[in-house]
Amino acid sequence: MSTWEIVIFTLIKILVIFTIMMLTVSYLVYFERRISAWTQNRLGPNRVGWEGVLQPFADVFKLLLKEDIVPEQAEKKIHSLAPVIALFVAFTTYAVIPIGPSFNFFDYNISLVVADVNMGILYVLALTSLGVYAITLAGWSSGSKYSLLGGIRSSAQMISYEISMGFSVGGVILLSESLRPIAIVESQGLWMWNAWIQPIGFITFLVSAFAETNRLPFDLPEAEPELVGGFHTEYSSMKFAGFFLAEYANMIISSALIITLYLGGYQIPFIDITTLGLAHWFEVLIYITAFFFKMGALLFFFLWVRWTIPRFRYDQLMNLGWKVMFPLALLNIIWVAVLIMVFNL
Numbered sequence: 001m002s003t004w005e006i007v008i009f010t011l012i013k014i015l016v017i018f019t020i021m022m023l024t025v026s027y028l029v030y031f032e033r034r035i036s037a038w039t040q041n042r043l044g045p046n047r048v049g050w051e052g053v054l055q056p057f058a059d060v061f062k063l064l065l066k067e068d069i070v071p072e073q074a075e076k077k078i079h080s081l082a083p084v085i086a087l088f089v090a091f092t093t094y095a096v097i098p099i100g101p102s103f104n105f106f107d108y109n110i111s112l113v114v115a116d117v118n119m120g121i122l123y124v125l126a127l128t129s130l131g132v133y134a135i136t137l138a139g140w141s142s143g144s145k146y147s148l149l150g151g152i153r154s155s156a157q158m159i160s161y162e163i164s165m166g167f168s169v170g171g172v173i174l175l176s177e178s179l180r181p182i183a184i185v186e187s188q189g190l191w192m193w194n195a196w197i198q199p200i201g202f203i204t205f206l207v208s209a210f211a212e213t214n215r216l217p218f219d220l221p222e223a224e225p226e227l228v229g230g231f232h233t234e235y236s237s238m239k240f241a242g243f244f245l246a247e248y249a250n251m252i253i254s255s256a257l258i259i260t261l262y263l264g265g266y267q268i269p270f271i272d273i274t275t276l277g278l279a280h281w282f283e284v285l286i287y288i289t290a291f292f293f294k295m296g297a298l299l300f301f302f303l304w305v306r307w308t309i310p311r312f313r314y315d316q317l318m319n320l321g322w323k324v325m326f327p328l329a330l331l332n333i334i335w336v337a338v339l340i341m342v343f344n345l
Contacts (some may be wrong), residue, residue, distance in 0.1 A: 005108070013114045017094055025248040026056035032303050039307040060241070068237040073143030082141060083235070083242030086134035090249035093127045096120035097256045098182045100266045100288040103280060112266075112288070113182065120181040121169060124257060125162075128212060131250065132158040135214075135231045138243070142234035150230030153220045153314065160321035161211035161218075167329035168205040171198045171336040172261045185265030193269060195262040197339065201332035202262045204325055209254040211321070213247065216306040220314055255298035259291065266291040 030045065030052065037044025045052035070076055100112035117123060132155050139151020172194050173179060176187040188194060195202040211218040232243045259265060266287040273283050312320070 009108070009110065010114060013112075014095075017114060018091065021091065021094065021249060021252060024252055025245055026060070028248045028251065028299065028303070029059065029244070030056050031300075032306070035300075035303045036307045039304075063238055063241045066237040068239065069234075071143050071234050074234065075141040075143070078137050078141035079234075080239065082134045082138035083239045083246070085137070086131065086246035087242050087249075089127050089131045089134065090246040090253065093124055093253045094256065096123050096181050097253075097260055098185060098265060099256075099291045100284050103284045111182075112284075116180070116182060118178075118180050121173065121179045121184070121261075124253075125166060125169070128250075128253070129158070129162060131212075131246075134243075134246070138235070139231040142231075144234050146233045147231050150233070154214065154231060157211055157214075157218065157220060157317065157321075160318060161208045161325065164204050164321065164325035164329045165208035165212065167326070167333060168201040168208065169261065170329075171201040171332045174333070174336045174340060181260050181265075185260055185267065188264040189267060190272060191270055193262065193264045198262075198332055198336055200328055200335065202258075204329050204332060205262065206258060207320075207325060209258060210302075210305070211317075213250045213254055213302075215247075215251065215302060217309045217312045218317060219311060220317055251299060251302050252295070255295045255302070258298060259294045263294055 033055070034044045034052075036042075045055040048054040048058045070079055095114040096117055098111070098113040098116070102109055102111040104110075135154040136151040139147040139149070139154070142148070172184060175194065175197065176184040178184060178187070210216075214220075232240055235243060268286070268290050273286055278286075
C-alpha cells in the first residue's frame with residue numbers, strides 16, 4: 001500500500017470515527033435525561049421529534065444562539081483555550097482503540113483502528129493525563145473562586161486516581177506482554193477475559209474511570225450545591241458545550257478502553273467465530289456489533305450510576321483513592337504475577 005493510499009484510508013477512518021462519536025455524544029445527552037426521568041418517575045424530553053429524539057439538535061442550536069460571556073477579570077486567551085484542550089484530548093484518544101479485526105477490501109488489508117501503534121496504551125494514558133490541564137486552566141483563568149476550587153479539586157482527584165488506573169493496567173500488560181491494544185484484545189480469546197482473571201484490577205480501573213471522567217459519585221470538580229458549576233461556572237454558549245461534549249466523549253473513551261483491556265475487546269466469550277464457517281465480512285460485522293453492544297452496556301452503566309449513587313464528600317473521595325484503590329491496584333499486580341508463575345498464563 002502506497003503512502004497516499006495509507007493517508008486516504010486513515011482520513012476515511014478518522015472521519016467515520018469522528019462522525020460516530022459526535023452522534024453518540026449527542027444521544028448520550030438525550031439518554032442521560034431519559035434515564036434520569038425513568039429513575040425519578042418523570043417523562044423527560046418528549047417534545048422535539050418523536051419521543052424527543054431530536055432534542056440534542058435543539059440543544060446545540062440553542063447553545064449556538066447564546067451569547068458568549070467572558071468575565072472581565074478572566075485570562076481571556078487561556079479561558080478560550082481550555083475547552084479546546086478538553087475536546088482535543090477527548091477525540092484524539094480514540095485513535096488507537098480497535099473496534100474489530102482487520103479485513104481484506106479488494107487488494108487492501110484494512111485494520112479497524114485509526115493508528116495501530118505498538119505503544120498504544122501509553123499513548124492513551126499520556127493523553128488522558130492531559131485532560132486535567134483543561135479543567136485546571138479553565139478554573140484558574142475564569143477569575144472566580146468557585147471555578148478555581150473546581151480546578152484544584154480536579155487536579156487532586158486526577159492525580160489520586162491516575163495512579164490506581166496505571167497500576168491496574170500493569171496487570172493487563174503483564175498478561176498480554178504487549179502495549180499494543182490489538183495484541184491485548186487477541187490475548188483475551190474465548191474465556192480468557194482479563195475481567196475474570198483479575199477482577200480486582202477490573203473493578204479498580206472501572207472506579208478510576210468514573211473519577212477520571214468526573215462522573216457521579218466523583219463529580220467533585222463541579223459539585224453544584226457547593227461550587228455553583230465548578231470549573232465551568234463562568235462558561236457559556238459553545239465553550240460550555242465544548243466541556244459538555246468532552247465529558248461525554250471521555251465516557252465513550254473510558255468504555256472503549258475498559259472493553260479493550262478487560263472485556264475481550266471485539267471478541268465474543270466462549271465462541272470462536274472463525275470455526276463457524278461464516279463469510280469473512282460477516283465475521284467482521286459480528287465482531288464490530290459485539291464491540292458496540294459492550295460499549296452500549298457500559299455507557300448505560302455510567303448513566304445509571306449517576307442517578308443511583310449519591311456524591312462522595314471530598315475527604316471520602318481522597319481516602320478511597322489513596323487508602324483503598326491504590327493498595328488494591330498493587331495487590332492486583334502481585335496476584336497477576338503469582339498467576340503467571342504458577343499457571344504459566
